[in-house]
Amino acid sequence: MIEIRHVSKTYPKAAEKALDDVSLTIPTGEFFGLLGPNGAGKTTLIGILSTLLLPTEGEILIDGQVLTRKRGDLKRKLALITQHNSLRNDMNLDEIMELQGRLYAMDREEIRSRSQELLAFGGLAEHRKKTVRMLSGGMKRKLMLCRALLTKPEILYLDEPTTGLDPASRRQIWDLLRGLNRDGLTILLTTHYIDEAQSLCRNVALMNKGRIARLSTPQELIRELGEVAVDAFRDGRTESAYFPDREAALRYTAGLTGNFSVRTTTLEDVFLAVAGRGLEAK
Amino acid sequence: MHTKTDMFFRGIGTVLWEKWVDFKFEWKKITASALVSPLLYMIALGWGLGSASSVTDRPYIDFLVPGILALTTMNASFAAVGQPLNVQRLFEHSFDHIIISPTPMPAYIVGQMLGGALRGMYCGLLILLLSLPFGATMHLSPGFFLVMLLNGLTFGGLGVLAAILATNHADITRFSTYTILPMTFLCNTFFPLDRVPKWIQVLISILPLTHASGSLRAIAYGGRASWLNIAVLAAYAAASMLAANVVIVRRKNL
Numbered sequence: 001m002i003e004i005r006h007v008s009k010t011y012p013k014a015a016e017k018a019l020d021d022v023s024l025t026i027p028t029g030e031f032f033g034l035l036g037p038n039g040a041g042k043t044t045l046i047g048i049l050s051t052l053l054l055p056t057e058g059e060i061l062i063d064g065q066v067l068t069r070k071r072g073d074l075k076r077k078l079a080l081i082t083q084h085n086s087l088r089n090d091m092n093l094d095e096i097m098e099l100q101g102r103l104y105a106m107d108r109e110e111i112r113s114r115s116q117e118l119l120a121f122g123g124l125a126e127h128r129k130k131t132v133r134m135l136s137g138g139m140k141r142k143l144m145l146c147r148a149l150l151t152k153p154e155i156l157y158l159d160e161p162t163t164g165l166d167p168a169s170r171r172q173i174w175d176l177l178r179g180l181n182r183d184g185l186t187i188l189l190t191t192h193y194i195d196e197a198q199s200l201c202r203n204v205a206l207m208n209k210g211r212i213a214r215l216s217t218p219q220e221l222i223r224e225l226g227e228v229a230v231d232a233f234r235d236g237r238t239e240s241a242y243f244p245d246r247e248a249a250l251r252y253t254a255g256l257t258g259n260f261s262v263r264t265t266t267l268e269d270v271f272l273a274v275a276g277r278g279l280e281a282k
Numbered sequence: 283m284h285t286k287t288d289m290f291f292r293g294i295g296t297v298l299w300e301k302w303v304d305f306k307f308e309w310k311k312i313t314a315s316a317l318v319s320p321l322l323y324m325i326a327l328g329w330g331l332g333s334a335s336s337v338t339d340r341p342y343i344d345f346l347v348p349g350i351l352a353l354t355t356m357n358a359s360f361a362a363v364g365q366p367l368n369v370q371r372l373f374e375h376s377f378d379h380i381i382i383s384p385t386p387m388p389a390y391i392v393g394q395m396l397g398g399a400l401r402g403m404y405c406g407l408l409i410l411l412l413s414l415p416f417g418a419t420m421h422l423s424p425g426f427f428l429v430m431l432l433n434g435l436t437f438g439g440l441g442v443l444a445a446i447l448a449t450n451h452a453d454i455t456r457f458s459t460y461t462i463l464p465m466t467f468l469c470n471t472f473f474p475l476d477r478v479p480k481w482i483q484v485l486i487s488i489l490p491l492t493h494a495s496g497s498l499r500a501i502a503y504g505g506r507a508s509w510l511n512i513a514v515l516a517a518y519a520a521a522s523m524l525a526a527n528v529v530i531v532r533r534k535n536l
Contacts, residue, residue, distance in 0.1 A: 099303075103379070
């Protein structure tokens, strides 16, 4: 279980807090999504959860124990896939995997057998002897996933894991993640792709300006906003209104002039509503 | 479950393995670049300017080669750690995975220092071979190599510190300009310290390379390294290791 207790983070020379008193509990086995506009604090929170960054205030508990950079036993449970490529460019795939295994004190034979298994699972087996700089962006993302899974973590943090991938690769990674979560891996995901969160996550937190603005299941967040959306096009702008059911939406459209459309509300509408309110408040 | 001691030694082994992988990938470039400056110093200062001069009743080349060995060990150890670690931290971001791994940070730092020191010794051995055609005569002993190792550990440690403190790639070059370059020329490498004013001698004697070059020369002349020199080098190595560890473990935004 991951417990985030009153975590705040202020970067040097920054006028505003990147995280402002964030508290959150993520149970074991959860597939949890962190959504929010750029600068909402998602990457900072993932950084703190993985000890890459230290909080200005507050603490992180993993299975009831305070996480620090010195707690190797707790760090062993975690794995991180960063937003950007974080691989040694001049190492080949076998060396990347071996380095990771050695950092986690795995035995050579275990590293070798599990690397073979994971690289095959990621469709990278035939590229084992290529250096990272020779791989495509999609291959690098898959290699980062293989590397993260090598050490059999209990918790996986994914920071924008499918950014820059083609739709087929995205779907492939989604399937991999679903399978891993089914097998008991706790996953915390940040993403800009709302469909990704809606498809994968059981619970999501919507972040804005370093705070958690909403926390619930995607379905519940949609229900709160209204399950039917009406988009009306006025003066070159789209204005959306949300209703609990189709009848209420149709009653509303009776009073509209000009073009409009009626559709099912998505998590993206919730995201835009939360982010929009944040911007208005500013 | 691994014990803390086991994790510590495995951590050192991991970094040395990583350094070996890097070396295998670039050994030709490493070897060639390690030879250029020392070769130029030996030709320009040993054969050229210093051919007709002597220092303390010995040919200048005998004085020069231990100094070049000291500065080569320093440069190679610093470069083997500072530049790659800086790239891994700021450009490749692969250092992120070191921080979040269970490998103890002191083990990682000691591994980097040892890796740097071994690279320094490799380059030093190349210089020893290179000095043969220049007619340098030297006594070698285990103490000679111990001093090279300590010198390498010191500057490998400074390489870690520089790489962690640097906020961009140019900072490493600047750090080198302000620390490594002055020591290259001042620290008992190309001329005896008694030729500069007393107050400058005092300043120079604080710097670690002075103790490395002094010890290497004393041994090369058939004597022994002073324990003070060894202790100062060991203290510098330990201080750089501790400073790097404190910075990495406590810094909130690496």
